[in-house]
Amino acid sequence: MLNEKMEKALNEQINRELYSSYLYLSMGAYSSSIGLSGFTHWFKVQVKEETIHGMKIFDYINRQGGRVRLKEIKEPPVEFGTPIEMFRKTLQHEQFITRSINDLVDLARSEKDETTASFLQWYVEEQVEEEENDKEIIDKLKIAGENKEALSALDAELAKRLPPKDEEESI
Ligand code: OFO
Secondary structure: OOOHHHHHHHHHHHHHHHHHHHHHHHHHHHHHHOOOHHHHHHHHHHHHHHHHHHHHHHHHHHHOOOOOOOOOOOOOOOOOOOHHHHHHHHHHHHHHHHHHHHHHHHHHHHOOOHHHHHHHHHHHHHHHHHHHHHHHHHHHHHHHOOOHHHHHHHHHHHOOOOOOOOHHHHO
């Protein structure tokens, strides 16, 4: 079972995950507006990933007999600058999410809630992957520099991103 403090903190994390989804949807729209349809595809896959992250917590709260309380999702920015600036913002956001997951783990441990601490381990590992993906793209964008052909090749590569593996099981 979840205590009140833990339930509130998990509900806040659902909101952060759904905001991530909304933020990446906005980045996908921006990418389309600057002619990078492969980037749009990459962000659309990321939108699904973030929805899954939110839904896993939704399911966990329900299974633990807690109460999901959805809050307003704040409006994301509309403009993101150059592709590398946009991915730097993506990485910064993921680093913020990593800190919030670590805070949740600390809270679960201080509340002696081993079940939730163990549930959160999936997120701890997932955040390594999330940050790694962004860093890899930033590195590729650094190499591409001002070279339009290299940017176009990266756009084609991002267009091939596969949908999340656990899409069906989580929603
Ligand atoms: Fe849910 O990991 Fe990104 O935000």
